Amino acid sequence: xxxxxxxGNEAVAYxxxxxxxxxxxxxxxxxxxxxxxxxxxxxxEAGGVFIQAxxxxxxxxxIIGASWAGLKSMAATSGPGFSLMQEGIxxxxxxxxxxxxxxxxxxxxxxxxATKAAQGDLMQTRWGRxxxxxxxxxxxxxxxxxxxxxxxxxxISESLRTPVVFLMDEFIGHGREVxxxxxxxxxxxxxxxRSSDHEPLFGSDDPRIPPPMPRxxxxxxxxxxxxxxxxxGYRDVHSFETHYKLVRRLKEKIWxxxxxxxxxxxxxxxxxxxxxxxxxxxxCRSAKEAVMGLDNVxxxxxxxxxxxxxxxLRELLSNVRLVVVPELSLGQLIYDVxxxxxxxxxxxxxxxxxxGVPIYxxxxxxxxxx
Amino acid sequence: MFKIAxxxxxxxxxxxxxxxxxxxxxxxxxxxxxLQNYGASVRGGSVLGYVxxxxxxxxxxxxxxxxxxxxxxxxxxxxxxxxxxKSKKIILDKKLVKxxxxxxxxxxxxTIAEKEGVYQALNIVAVGAVFSILDIEGxxxxxxxxxxxxxxxxxxxxxxxxGKRSFQHHNH
Numbered sequence: 324x325x326x327x328x329x330x331g332n333e334a335v336a337y338x339x340x341x342x343x344x345x346x347x348x349x350x351x352x353x354x355x356x357x358x359x360x361x362x363x364x365x366x367x368e369a370g371g372v373f374i375q376a377x378x379x380x381x382x383x384x385x386i387i388g389a390s391w392a393g394l395k396s397m398a399a400t401s402g403p404g405f406s407l408m409q410e411g412i413x414x415x416x417x418x419x420x421x422x423x424x425x426x427x428x429x430x431x432x433x434x435x436x437a438t439k440a441a442q443g444d445l446m447q448t449r450w451g452r453x454x455x456x457x458x459x460x461x462x463x464x465x466x467x468x469x470x471x472x473x474x475x476x477x478x479i480s481e482s483l484r485t486p487v488v489f490l491m492d493e494f495i496g497h498g499r500e501v502x503x504x505x506x507x508x509x510x511x512x513x514x515x516x517r518s519s520d521h522e523p524l525f526g527s528d529d530p531r532i533p534p535p536m537p538r539x540x541x542x543x544x545x546x547x548x549x550x551x552x553x554x555x556g557y558r559d560v561h562s563f564e565t566h567y568k569l570v571r572r573l574k575e576k577i578w579x580x581x582x583x584x585x586x587x588x589x590x591x592x593x594x595x596x597x598x599x600x601x602x603x604x605x606x607c608r609s610a611k612e613a614v615m616g617l618d619n620v621x622x623x624x625x626x627x628x629x630x631x632x633x634x635x636l637r638e639l640l641s642n643v644r645l646v647v648v649p650e651l652s653l654g655q656l657i658y659d660v661x662x663x664x665x666x667x668x669x670x671x672x673x674x675x676x677x678x679g680v681p682i683y684x685x686x687x688x689x690x691x692x693x
Numbered sequence: 694m695f696k697i698a699x700x701x702x703x704x705x706x707x708x709x710x711x712x713x714x715x716x717x718x719x720x721x722x723x724x725x726x727x728l729q730n731y732g733a734s735v736r737g738g739s740v741l742g743y744v745x746x747x748x749x750x751x752x753x754x755x756x757x758x759x760x761x762x763x764x765x766x767x768x769x770x771x772x773x774x775x776x777x778x779k780s781k782k783i784i785l786d787k788k789l790v791k792x793x794x795x796x797x798x799x800x801x802x803x804t805i806a807e808k809e810g811v812y813q814a815l816n817i818v819a820v821g822a823v824f825s826i827l828d829i830e831g832x833x834x835x836x837x838x839x840x841x842x843x844x845x846x847x848x849x850x851x852x853x854x855x856g857k858r859s860f861q862h863h864n865h
């Protein structure tokens with residue numbers, strides 16, 4: 324392990340390199356640009372390729388192409404660029420292309436406040452694309468976790484042949500902290516399953532097992548299309564059966580693997596707690612200080628934001644009478660909480676966004692006093 | 694645990710003051726968290742940069758009250774006055790900050806920096822002032838090493854030493 328002093332953005336770049344990422348395309352945007360700066364420096368040293376694209380639309384399509392050429396690929400952006408990437412991300416879902424897209428959130432909508440932290444892109448990471456589409460969303464709480472979790476993001480994207488969205492905010496992206504970088508031997512890496520003969524490349528009997536993925540130039544005749552296709556990749560833009568089967572399988576590929584991809588942290592005893600906090604990202608740092616010394620409060624930190632294990636969340640919250648949901652937005656995660664608890668239980672949002680002002684521990688403590 | 698903040702105006706090098714402080718404490722073996730709040734402009738607007746350092750990993754970097762806060766411009770104060778008032782040791786630049794805060798120390802940092810010809814390194818004077826209060830063994834050597842890696846070493850070095858001395862003098 325190597326002790327370093329890194330911003331979350333720098334930690335993401337080191338983690339991506341250590342995860343085996345060898346292609347990056349992006350367009351600079353605050354507060355994500357340092358990821359791009361670092362990848363421009365680190366990728367050539369690692370034998371990879373870095374491209375500054377003309378815009379985010381080009382960037383997302385470049386990483387899709389690079390992934391089909393066999394490289395683990397990544398792009399990083401912030402809200403406005405993430406909005407532009409949606410069409411390409413949907414295409415990546417439909418074509419089952421492993422990718423990692425980092426969104427370092429700033430206050431929005433539109434140009435908003437470029438240098439100020441926010442958490443308002445949560446719903447967009449899940450539902451930003453048209454059609455029936457599912458992918459995985461992960462959210463770290465610190466630069467150290469950004470480093471560790473981006474490696475996991477690549478592993479999930481490879482093992483499920485899916486895009487993974489990595490959701491950070493400006494506080495994590497620009498905040499600098501001590502990060503321990505692992506040695507190559509300390510990291511478990513997952514590689515996508517390569518093609519064997521006669522195995523369909525866009526279908527499988529068990530939807531939880533993604534089909535293998537050939538590399539362009541390996542000799543397989545393969546049509547990669549965003550149109551509805553059968554298990555061999557042939558377009559079928561007419562029949563109910565082909566489309567329904569495809570989108571059902573793509574959904575089940577993500578939700579059927581929830582046990583593998585759903586990560587969370589719990590502080591406190593769900594059996595004894597009367598109150599709870601549900602949070603994600605940097606906001607949980609304040610929440611952790613707020614619950615210090617309070618043994619009747621349960622803290623649930625969601626690391627995986629999608630797919631969300633609603634059953635588990637319901638079970639964890641089954642005994643509480645108050646849930647506090649701090650968010651650097653007007654409230655999005657709060658809908659998940661409201662969905663799993665009985666109507667008599669009070670759910671209180673602590674919502675603050677803009678100006679780069681964090682939610683302080685005292686504000687969460689105050690909400691718990693209700 | 695140390696909680697140190699620098700507050701001022703865009704262009705004064707507030708973020709760099711926090712960076713230098715954070716890197717020095719990191720080199721001394723501390724767990725460190727450094728955060729900043731700034732606008733999109735290169736000059737003007739309020740800038741806050743702060744550092745939390747501890748022997749344990751930092752649980753929460755979102756600090757509501759600082760041990761030491763150095764305010765180098767009125768513009769920063771306008772926005773973060775409440776945060777400043779909550780801090781334990783408040784150092785206001787005598788010339789650049791007009792507002793009075795009860796219990797604050799008014800230090801002539803910018804006046805001395807101007808007289809000594811290092812006005813552009815007022816941020817480093819502030820770092821010197823902070824470390825004159827914190828008094829961490831061997832910190833000057835670490836700062837020197839960090840400054841050597843950057844441009845304008847001579848000016849910055851002088852500014853740091855002025856900060857250390859001037860504040861000690863003022864304290865007595």
